[in-house]
Amino acid sequence: MNENVSTTALDANWWRQAAVYQIYPRSFADSNGDGMGDISGVTSRIGYLSELGIDAIWLSPFYPSALADGGYDVDDYRNVDPRLGNLDDFDAMVGAAHAANIKVIADVVPNHSSNRHEWFKAALAAAPGSPERARYHFFDGLGENGELPPSDWPSHFGGPAWTRVTEVAGENAGKPGQWYLHLFASEQPDLNWDNPEVREDFHATLRFWADRGVDGFRVDVAHALVKDMKLPLRSKPSLEIKVDDGTDVLFDRDEVHEIYAGWRSVLNEYDPPRTAVAEAWVPFTHRRLRYAHPTGLGQAFNFDLLQAPFDATAFRDIVTRCLAEAEASGASSTWVFSNHDVIRHPSRYALPDGTDQAGLESWLLSGGSTPAPGTERGLRRARAATAFMLGLPGSAYLYQGEELGLLEVADLPAESLQDPTWFRTGNKVKGRDGCRVPLPWDSAATDFGFGGSPWLPQPEWFADHSAATQAGVPGSTLEFYREALALRRTLQTGESLSWVSEPGEALTHYVRPNGWAVLANFGDAPQELPAGIDPARIVLSSGTSASVLAQVPGETTFWIAP
Structure with a gap:
């Protein structure tokens, strides 16, 4: 060891x-x-x-x-x-x-492995039905001559999840042969975990x-x-x-x-x-x-x-x-x-509220200019x-x-x-x-x-x-980040929290078992500090300045020491 x-x-x-x-x-x-x-x-x-x-x-x-x-x-x-x-x-x-x-x-x-893995290279060199191919998912194709993929399954990266090989062993050597499964790129053949x-x-x-x-x-x-x-x-x-x-x-x-x-x-x-x-x-x-x-x-x-x-x-x-x-x-x-x-x-949050996955992809395709x-x-x-x-x-x-x-x-x-x-995806998804x-x-x-x-x-x-x-x-x-992570090591305790604020309030307030409190203002407008919180106990602000201590600025989080 x-x-x-x-x-x-x-x-x-x-x-x-x-x-x-x-x-x-x-x-x-x-x-x-x-x-x-x-x-x-x-x-x-x-x-x-x-x-x-x-x-x-x-x-x-x-x-x-x-x-x-x-x-x-x-x-x-x-x-x-x-x-x-x-x-x-x-x-x-x-x-x-x-x-x-x-x-x-x-x-x-x-x-999945790579298609350069020794196992996959052995599978390509072996005949259909061999132990080498049994480490992956090789199947005969559909259609009169096996020219169609074994199923309609798509790849995560676009296109079909199947690629056809040219056989190098057996009676069909040199001819188009079986298909192998890859849920991702064709260079990533899926392993057979039943093996x-x-x-x-x-x-x-x-x-x-x-x-x-x-x-x-x-x-x-x-x-x-x-x-x-x-x-x-x-x-x-x-x-x-x-x-x-x-x-x-x-x-x-x-x-x-x-x-x-x-x-x-x-x-x-x-x-x-x-x-x-x-x-x-x-x-x-x-x-x-x-x-x-x-x-x-x-x-x-x-x-x-x-x-x-x-x-x-x-x-x-x-x-x-x-x-x-x-x-x-x-x-x-x-x-x-x-x-x-x-x-x-930070870029996701910079885009208009409600931007969905399609909107994110459109933003990328525009080079980050629209919107x-x-x-x-x-x-x-x-x-x-x-x-x-x-x-x-x-x-x-x-x-x-x-x-x-x-x-x-x-x-x-x-x-x-x-x-x-x-x-x-033919240059449609960046x-x-x-x-x-x-x-x-x-x-x-x-x-x-x-x-x-x-x-x-x-x-x-x-x-x-x-x-x-x-x-x-x-x-x-x-x-x-340095300040927050250092404080987190000092303050982190237990695996629970208690909500102080009511659901739907812009100022979200929770407390950890040792009394460490977090105030997060998700709105645009400043929010008053809750009653009973001493501004002197503010130990962290996500903003670049915590000068207005009587309020939590918009889109800002405070940590309050116990």
């Missing part, structure tokens, strides 16, 4: 109230000047992360990959992409993080990284591993889950929890047990609870606040429901506003929402760059785009590149201190958002 395992405190419950910082490795920090962030770049910024005040880092995939989907097409689950470093670099990064009392969470991608070999291999992967000191795992597309592949294949004209009984064709089937019970057995082999959090886009509360059960992964993302408008009633209803979910499942809740898959929340965003208001709302969220019981998941107040880079030139959605632009560390340095000419171009306005520009500047977004 790697020596890094013993460098962190043996606290089995660290994850329940943790502030977790997501790192998209290619875009975080480049240590060798090749324009791509890497593992040593993460190590070089551990001091920054420690000063920020987070409890854990979550690393998006760093495995060998052709980057057909930003690293979520994995060639080898038990290695590091040579462009990002090697296993020694990884061990050094884990050691540095643990020395700073920062846990490490690795992204694991179990629904015991697949299950055992992922157990080995979990142990491999846990033995190297990894403290937990984020499970990509956790609800999609088990599919109903009985012939004839059932129709699935959309990717939405429309039933809540575990019988959907592709998602959230009851059988998936047998897989995660096996994972939990593996994770519990360690002291403390390794953690896991499911990315499960499941619309039904009672179904989502099952991923967070202690006999399963133990925690599941809820994306409710991420999808909610900046609205007092919406936030209050979501928090009430999600805390009840967490209590029912035995987990703690999770809160998130931004990640590598969505438009950064014109109110960027100052967007950042003000984002800071207020973040302060409201960081006061809540449960785990807070932050995305790299949000502590700098970064907006979505909506006007990336078409020739620089790399998201598969852009290509598979995709996720705008939230993945490499970070600005120093406005005075070449490439804003990223380390090399970045793989996605950085806009000029990044200069005003760099870490160096904001460090030590009162009222800056970076200093706001």
Whole structure:
């Protein structure tokens, strides 16, 4: 077992109230000047992360990959992409993080491998019906000569979820042959989780990284591993889950929890047990609870606040429901506003109220010009929402760059785009590149201190958002995050809250068990401080100024010390 395992405190419950910082490795920090962030770049910024005040880092995939989907097409689950470093670099990064009392969470991608994975290459070289193909979902096509896909299932990235292969073995060598399933890009063939070999291999992967000191795992597309592949294949004209009984064709089937019970057995082999959090886009509360059960992964993302408008009633209803979910499942809740898959929340909040997903896509396609965003208001709302969220019981998941107040880079030139959605939709959906632009560390340095000419171009306005520009500047977004996270460690207690304000009030007021209070004004107009609150006990304001202490300014959150 790697020596890094013993460098962190043996606290089995660290994850329940943790502030977790997501790192998209290619875009975080480049240590060798090749324009791509890497593992040593993460190590070089551990001091920054420690000063920020987070409890854990979550690393998006760093495995060998052709980057057909930003690293979520994995060639080898038990290695590091040579462009990002090697296993020694990884061990050094884990050691540095643990020395700073920062846990490490690795992204694991179990629904699909890369088409360059040794298993898939073996499947292509084998004949239909072979054990090699049984690790994936290969089917004969429909139509007179098998020329039609086996079903009408769509891909998440546009187009059909099936690709036909040319056979290289058997009696049909050299001819069009079977089709394989890929719910995402064609370079991401779905694994067959009914195959015991697949299950055992992922157990080995979990142990491999846990033995190297990894403290937990984020499970990509956790609800999609088990599919109903009985012939004839059932129709699935959309990717939405429309039933809540575990019988959907592709998602959230009851059988998936047998897989995660096996994972939990593996994770519990360690002291403390390794953690896991499911990315499960499941619309039904009672179904989502099952991923967070202690006999399963133990925690599941809820994306409710991420999808909610900046609205007092919406936030209050979501928090009430999600805390009840967490209590029912035995987990703690999770809160998130931004990640590598969505438009950064200061930009979402900058758009007119009521902007839906179609509106967001239209805004991206216009280069961020239509409608014109109110960027100052967007950042003000984002800071207020973040302060409201960081006061809540449960785990807070932050995305790299949000502590700098970064907006979505909506006007990336078409020739620089790399998201598969852009290509598979015929340039109709711009995709996720705008939230993945490499970070600005120093406005005075070449490439804003990223380390090399970045793989996605950085806009000029990044200069005003760099870490160096904001460090030590009162009222800056970076200093706001540092202050909030430091106070959160001091004040965070228990896993409950009490609402003081009435539903529908613009000034939303809740209190934690130790008397720590949070006042969030979701309206435009200032609100009077509630009676009995001493302005001298205001310890944090999401605004750049707290000079008007008798009132809570519009779109601002205050923390009140016990």
